[in-house]
Amino acid sequence: MDLFEYQGKQMFAQYGISVSPGEAVRTVGDAVAAAERVGYPVVVKAQVLVGGRGKAGGVKLAANPDECREHATNILGLDIKGHIVKILWIEHASDISEEYYASFTLDRSAKKYFGMLSAQGGVEIETVAEQDPDAISKIHIDPVDGLTEAQCRDWVLAAKLNASVTDQAVTLLMKLYDAYVQGDTDLAEINPLIVTPDGKVHALDAKVSLDDNAGFRHDWAEFESMQIRDDREQAAHEADLQYVGLDGSVGIIANGAGLAMSTLDVVNQAGGTAANFLDVGGGADAKKFINALTIIDNDPRVRSIFINIFGGITRGEEVANGIIGALAAIDIKSPIVIRLDGTNADEGRAILEPHLGDKLQMAPTMLEAARKAVELASR
Amino acid sequence: MAIFVDENTKVIYQGVTGSQGKYYANLNRAYGTQVVGGTNPKKAGTDVDGIPVFASVAEAVKETGATASCIFIPAAGVRSAVMEAAEGGIEFIVCITEGVPAHDEAWFFNKLQRDYPDVRLLGPNCPGIISPGKCNIGITAGHIAKEAVPGARNVGIVSRSGTLTYQALYELQAQGIGVTTCVGIGGDPVPGTSFIDCLAAFQADPETHAIMMIGEIGGSAEEEAAEFITASVTKPMSAYIAGQTAPAGKKMGHAGAIVSGGKGTAAAKMEALVGAGVKVGANPTEAGELMVEIVKNL
Numbered sequence: 001m002d003l004f005e006y007q008g009k010q011m012f013a014q015y016g017i018s019v020s021p022g023e024a025v026r027t028v029g030d031a032v033a034a035a036e037r038v039g040y041p042v043v044v045k046a047q048v049l050v051g052g053r054g055k056a057g058g059v060k061l062a063a064n065p066d067e068c069r070e071h072a073t074n075i076l077g078l079d080i081k082g083h084i085v086k087i088l089w090i091e092h093a094s095d096i097s098e099e100y101y102a103s104f105t106l107d108r109s110a111k112k113y114f115g116m117l118s119a120q121g122g123v124e125i126e127t128v129a130e131q132d133p134d135a136i137s138k139i140h141i142d143p144v145d146g147l148t149e150a151q152c153r154d155w156v157l158a159a160k161l162n163a164s165v166t167d168q169a170v171t172l173l174m175k176l177y178d179a180y181v182q183g184d185t186d187l188a189e190i191n192p193l194i195v196t197p198d199g200k201v202h203a204l205d206a207k208v209s210l211d212d213n214a215g216f217r218h219d220w221a222e223f224e225s226m227q228i229r230d231d232r233e234q235a236a237h238e239a240d241l242q243y244v245g246l247d248g249s250v251g252i253i254a255n256g257a258g259l260a261m262s263t264l265d266v267v268n269q270a271g272g273t274a275a276n277f278l279d280v281g282g283g284a285d286a287k288k289f290i291n292a293l294t295i296i297d298n299d300p301r302v303r304s305i306f307i308n309i310f311g312g313i314t315r316g317e318e319v320a321n322g323i324i325g326a327l328a329a330i331d332i333k334s335p336i337v338i339r340l341d342g343t344n345a346d347e348g349r350a351i352l353e354p355h356l357g358d359k360l361q362m363a364p365t366m367l368e369a370a371r372k373a374v375e376l377a378s379r
Numbered sequence: 380m381a382i383f384v385d386e387n388t389k390v391i392y393q394g395v396t397g398s399q400g401k402y403y404a405n406l407n408r409a410y411g412t413q414v415v416g417g418t419n420p421k422k423a424g425t426d427v428d429g430i431p432v433f434a435s436v437a438e439a440v441k442e443t444g445a446t447a448s449c450i451f452i453p454a455a456g457v458r459s460a461v462m463e464a465a466e467g468g469i470e471f472i473v474c475i476t477e478g479v480p481a482h483d484e485a486w487f488f489n490k491l492q493r494d495y496p497d498v499r500l501l502g503p504n505c506p507g508i509i510s511p512g513k514c515n516i517g518i519t520a521g522h523i524a525k526e527a528v529p530g531a532r533n534v535g536i537v538s539r540s541g542t543l544t545y546q547a548l549y550e551l552q553a554q555g556i557g558v559t560t561c562v563g564i565g566g567d568p569v570p571g572t573s574f575i576d577c578l579a580a581f582q583a584d585p586e587t588h589a590i591m592m593i594g595e596i597g598g599s600a601e602e603e604a605a606e607f608i609t610a611s612v613t614k615p616m617s618a619y620i621a622g623q624t625a626p627a628g629k630k631m632g633h634a635g636a637i638v639s640g641g642k643g644t645a646a647a648k649m650e651a652l653v654g655a656g657v658k659v660g661a662n663p664t665e666a667g668e669l670m671v672e673i674v675k676n677l
Binding site for chain 2: 106108109111112113126142143144181184186211212213214216217242244246254255256257258259260261262264265266267268269273274277279282310311312313341342343365366367
């Protein structure tokens with residue numbers, strides 16, 4: 001789960017990291033009221049889960065209520081790379097004398113934690129990595145040992161930050177490390193990490209991605225409640241299905257994440273595009289197929305549905321019965337193509353046979369099923 | 380021969396008293412796996428369908444001589460279950476559980492490497508391992524895997540995905556091709572056993588003549604495997620990478636299946652494998668056909 005900037009800052013504040021005072025609002029009126037409490041000048045910041053907010057006009061400085069009202073009006077509803085701004089973060093403006101970059105993430109290759117620190121902040125770290133790779137100070141941390149203060153200091157010194165803030169930077173980065181590990185984040189990033197004219201080190205932005213698998217040991221209900229999902233993603237989330245919404249016209253249901261991914265691939269190879277990724281998982285409960293089919297059929301993009309099942313321990317006839325049970329319970333608008341293979345595939349196909357027609361078709365292989373589904377979608 | 384597990388492997392099930400643990404321990408036993416016990420501190424001294432339940436892994440190992448364990452413990456308990464297995468004397472730990480926090484995985488991977496370098500962990504979030512005809516640990520349907528045939532050309536399989544592994548087993552079986560061992564390394568960011576571990580073992584196994592590898596988007600394990608193949612694998616290989624059309628920035632079902640910052644794309648992985656001399660299929664069927672062709676020409 002990716003957090004909005006303001007949520008990331010709330011989390012950082014819990015770990016003692018210095019962030020600017022501010023408030024999250026959803027209306028122009030609330031923005032102006034919040035600015036009064038926060039104190040002018042304020043920065044009006046669009047809360048969207050995409051980079052490049054500043055360039056898109058989503059971050060503006062306001063010196064007074066008129067300016068705040070004007071900016072809030074312009075930014076609310078703004079489309080930033082397809083993300084519509086619904087929330088604003090109003091924070092007290094900071095004076096900046098230097099901008100740095102700091103982050104912790106997992107190096108999957110080294111299987112260690114990985115910290116990056118640079119005196120060149122405020123720009124994309126990928127750009128720094130390309131243009132001036134030596135400007136990034138890197139550290140690998142063994143998860144068993146954790147980050148020691150001495151290691152952290154060496155790392156800071158290697159980054160060649162302003163020498164006067166070394167101690168503060170070490171303290172802040174130790175806290176950021178705690179937030180990264182104890183907070184169960186996949187990414188904890190501050191860009192820019194600023195130094196103010198009076199020499200204070202301060203997190204001016206926050207980019208945090210939480211590890212959804214660790215939700216059981218945290219109270220993330222408030223973060224969760226603010227997640228923006230489209231209708232289909234919300235429905236899938238409530239039905240506990242592994243779902244990703246896409247833009248194509250062939251709805252996909254497969255059992256297994258790998259098979260679902262490869263189903264997208266073969267639909268593409270057949271000249272079509274998938275409307276979604278959906279892993280229905282193991283088992284063959286009719287309820288699961290009802291949920292999956294309903295979500296897909298309610299998607300206005302969908303013109304045909306491709307159910308791709310490989311029977312393992314769950315046998316073909318169980319899956320066939322689950323699908324037939326689901327189709328008896330609900331009315332599906334789009335035509336369905338089924339590919340059923342693996343354990344007891346023949347028995348499963350025999351169960352499907354009497355139900356076949358224009359609305360429900362069967363294909364012997366994954367590729368043929370994909371071609372058929374693509375053809376139906378283009379009709 | 381098989382890699383990692385064979386007919387001599389004795390397995391215990393951590394979480395054998397849960398519904399999943401019980402179900403798969405029974406299936407594995409019915410397949411012929413030496414299922415010698417299970418653990419649950421609250422139910423020690425009882426049995427699950429004749430499988431004796433011990434209080435701890437250490438006790439189960441002492442009483443049964445178990446060498447492998449299979450973990451069906453909920454995600455919150457996996458970290459301590461993995462360490463209990465290693466401390467209890469298990470050499471090969473298979474963790475089926477999905478949804479384990481990445482920080483836990485990173486921690487026990489490094490802890491095992493440091494304190495128990497001889498212990499192998501497979502998973503978490505994996506289907507397990509099967510050496511057809513000898514040993515099946517985990518959730519793979521045993522009957523779709525054909526036993527390796529002595530004297531014939533046999534294949535080893537290593538995969539990040541469960542259902543795609545089954546598909547590969549099934550296609551090889553349909554063509555009468557035997558499999559020495561099929562290893563599901565799982566779809567998480569920090570897998571205990573890597574592609575390279577499996578490739579090295581298959582390369583060293585005289586009964587494995589060709590290797591099929593199934594990867595997916597996210598991370599750089601396939602690129603690292605490609606480097607290893609170039610340097611150290613002489614056996615012919617076919618491969619498939621799932622997620623060629625997956626959007627960036629989205630986790631595709633598996634926690635580790637995500638393209639981020641332009642890294643971990645299927646295109647880059649396929650290119651690396653092609654560069655290492657691997658025959659790469661555009662879809663799982665094609666990768667299976669390529670393997671059939673490889674075996675026929677051996």
